[in-house]
Amino acid sequence: MERFLDGDARAFDALFSRHVSNLRGYLQRLSGSAAAADDLTQVTFASMVKGRGRFQRGAKVKPWLYAIATNAARDWRRRHKFEAVSDDGELPEGEAEPGVERDPGLEKAVKQALAQLPEAQREAIVLNRYEGLSFAEIAVTAGVTESAVKVRAHRGYERLRELLKGVWP
């Protein structure tokens, strides 16, 4: 990160390669659209470069990067209606995980349920469950306290369980 901050293009490439796939997945989960996720990923990395003077040296990169992505997604959502399904009206294909049995019905229900959650709860759940960020890291990302993130995630999971009644025991 230090080398990237000083303008090293190879350091940027390394950061990009390490984070782009997960970050794009995160943005697709937040936006519900593959095309939007591509645009937002570009915007996120361009923002990272433009605004790297605001990065506090010594801080963790991942929460900072996800904070940028979250801000970009919020801006996008303000300007677009949230899309519960992909651009062509179909649920996008999921990432094939080796050895994992797919459950398309449940996946679709989860996606629709996530779309119904309040923005802050959805972000807390997606960052924690999908992206593996700790609550402390999410707190940095969201600019709130760790306990506030825990409350958001707890309420989000409660709501998710309600919404998935009948689909998920």
Added chain:
Amino acid sequence: MKTPEERLDAAVRGAGVAPRSDEALQALARAAREELAAHPKPRPWWMDGLVLLGLNLVMGVGAAAAMSWSDLQHGSMTMRSVVAVAWLVVMAVGSVLWLRPGAMTARLLVAGAFVLASLLAIGGASGFDPGAPFFMGLGCAFTECGLALIPVGVLLLLSTRFAAAPSHVFVGALAAASGGALALHLHCSNGTVAHVTLFHLLPAVMLAGLAVLVRRFIRPTSFVP
């Protein structure tokens, strides 16, 4: 046999993610690479703060020096000086700290300094009433807002360089309005608490609130926190 938790985990991971090839992902870096090539050196966050500080000093101190001074508003010369220094501190520190990335601490500090300066201005007021109609106080409010207009405009422009939270814009605008408050503190002869509160302090808070509202409609050029 998977547990319900494992089923949910798998569904959550699979829901709504379309994979992209490496080539497609690499294409997403184009804008960032161009930006990095064009600007290899980062711009430190406090640079914009110095720009605003310079502008606030020109407007606030410039107006204070240009306008006539009156001692009637103040209970004592000591309070006059203390309050003037308090406004200068809010203006100088706030011009830079509103931009500080990270936790709210810096912004709370600026807001606290503004509250303290306000309390000092109210507590140190002489109570002298020049006998002018109450609404004449609007002149003070307009002067303060007029002096803050350009700094707040510049602040809004600078705030588009990052994903400014309302608290960033609010305390930045308070700092910008403190220049006008300083000028009024030295120039205005009305020392009643009602006048100082309604026409010297309230306009600064209202201007800060208005700046937050306006900022909501401006799209940032970068989404860094």
